[in-house]
């Protein structure tokens with residue numbers, strides 16, 4: 224690229240802390256203003272509930288169109304951004320997190336939400352889950368876990384339980400399923416919560432807590448696929464004779480070993496915030512490097528520092 228072209232590039236956005244959400248002069252967005260296309264999910268799919276609560280979150284927390292971005296990979300659950308009237312992307316299968324990472328690192332003024340399925344997040348996107356968590360990139364990831372590949376019509380997913388009969392395991396799944404909470408803990412996620420699509424108040428509570436966390440926040444949301452895995456989560460639904468055990472009040476959310484023990488409880492396990500830690504985000508650490516470099520180069524802009532680095536490499 225010629226020097227003149229490079230110098231005509233728009234300036235990098237000013238890096239600032241996330242501003243106060245409340246903007247007294249503006250009305251919160253109504254559901255009508257946030258809802259886009261009519262969701263194409265099967266009637267009864269758990270994903271409807273997650274979407275409805277996301278609308279509610281945006282309304283309740285007065286997040287405006289220009290301050291939120293909604294990213295997803297591929298899958299029934301990942302159709303999510305289509306149904307939200309805001310900036311976002313329905314991206315490549317398994318690649319929502321790297322896309323969302325770029326947004327988060329370059330636009331610290333935005334609230335970045337990623338939505339994924341169990342296949343999208345833990346199969347094809349498993350490596351990105353690990354690295355986004357360990358880098359502690361500020362965003363919220365909601366995995367709508369239905370224990371199956373829904374969009375492609377019933378294949379075994381990484382969270383399908385042993386014995387689950389699917390098109391890929393006609394005699395029943397033989398592979399040990401992963402435990403999303405343990406996976407997130409091991410990867411270094413700094414906020415981990417569990418919820419279920421049948422408990423709307425709880426979903427909203429978890430989304431708000433995740434959004435307020437300064438770091439990578441992960442929510443495993445059980446979300447029934449009524450078409451290919453009906454009844455999967457009945458044991459977690461009091462209306463179907465199940466239980467909804469909340470994280471015990473005396474659980475220390477900063478205790479990793481205790482979180483690991485809670486995560487290992489038999490299904491339905493515990494719901495609520497299971498782990499929360501403070502660790503510098505990649506966003507903050509990179510900002511520090513940029514600020515130091517800028518100070519050493521008499522206030523040069525990030526792209527000017529980059530240009531100097533390229534020049535040295537010539």
Ligand SMILES: Cc1ncc(C[n+]2csc(CCOP(=O)(O)OP(=O)(O)O)c2C)c(N)n1
Nearest residue numbers: 297298299300316340341342343372373374
């Ligand atoms: C690179 C690539 N590989 C495979 C597929 C096919 N595919 C689309 S969605 C999907 C799995 C979706 O499962 P999950 O993430 O659990 O979402 P759900 O549909 O259950 O919500 C697969 C394998 C694809 N679209 N792209």
Ligand code: SF4
Nearest residue numbers: 265268299373448449
């Ligand atoms: S196939 Fe399953 S996951 Fe997909 S929309 Fe239908 S119920 Fe939901």
Ligand SMILES: [Mg+2]
Nearest residue numbers: 340341371372
């Ligand atoms: Mg799935």
